[in-house]
Amino acid sequence: MIRVLIVDDHEVVRQGLRFVLDQEDGIEVAGEFADGARALAALPALRPDVMLLDMVMPGMDGLEVLRRLPGLREPVAVIALTSFMEDERVVEAVRLGALSYLSKTTDVDRVVEAVRRAAAGQGLLEPGVAALLAERVRGGGRRDPLASLTPREREVLVELARGRSNGEIARTLSLSRETVKTHVSSILAKLGLADRVQAAIFGLQQGLVPLDEALSETNGP
Structure with missing residues (x-):
């Protein structure tokens, strides 16, 4: 069973992701949080395999969560979520080790595929995000x-x-x-x-x- 933690400050996004993932065999939502600090604090108890992580949140944002994960004992694969493909935070997320980088408008089937791949240690590249990332780091x-x-x-x-x-x-x-x-x-x-x-x-x-x-x-x- 793949345990997923949803971290996003928008309740509608969390509800939508939970609804989609709850329909999938072999996937369960271990928890959901609206901020990074609470999500990090809950990792030892929840022990998720995959974290769907919003890059832009009040308080501790997704990038700070990514920076702190290596210091924790609970390994978790991260899928970075962004509302705007041009957001430079996604470029930094690449450097910090997020496995996949998806727009929040990504097709639900692709989100599910990203979760399954992340649990296996693999990434899933959304072409539009990849193109803009490449443009930012070119040269x-x-x-x-x-x-x-x-x-x-x-x-x-x-x-x-x-x-x-x-x-x-x-x-x-x-x-x-x-x-x-x-x-x-x-x-x-x-x-x-x-x-x-x-x-x-x-x-x-x-x-x-x-x-x-x-x-x-x-x-x-």
Whole structure:
């Protein structure tokens, strides 16, 4: 059972997320809070696997929660939520280790998918958010390491930059899921990245997928 903690100062958002997650097999809402301080204090008792964390809240906001999590003994995977994709707080959330970065207007099925992936230690990239993150951090001075990738790994990286899951990549490139998983692991190792979300953002930074195309994926199937 995946235990989820919802942290958002808007009651309507919390109610909506709880309603959606309560309908899902294998997921239960462990609790909900309107501020970061109370959520942190409740972690030892609630022991959630995943935290849906609003980036902008009065008092202790999402970024401060992310900063304090490494000092706690209760490991929890974080999905950052934002009302505005251009919010610079999301860029900082990337650096602080949030696994996924979703707009509050994200389709409910994608939120559920993000929760399941987060529980497995995987991220889910919303293409529109990824494109704007890449735009904000573009030009950071990182040396281009694409020469270290094989042609197939480049193809996989392109699909990651489009926000595709392993299953979608497998279908697109006519590969097995295990082969895609192997390629993703190799890409992360070669590029020195922590997860597929960072790989997708890197792919956008390198121009493998035009920003307008990545943004259009947000409204895709």
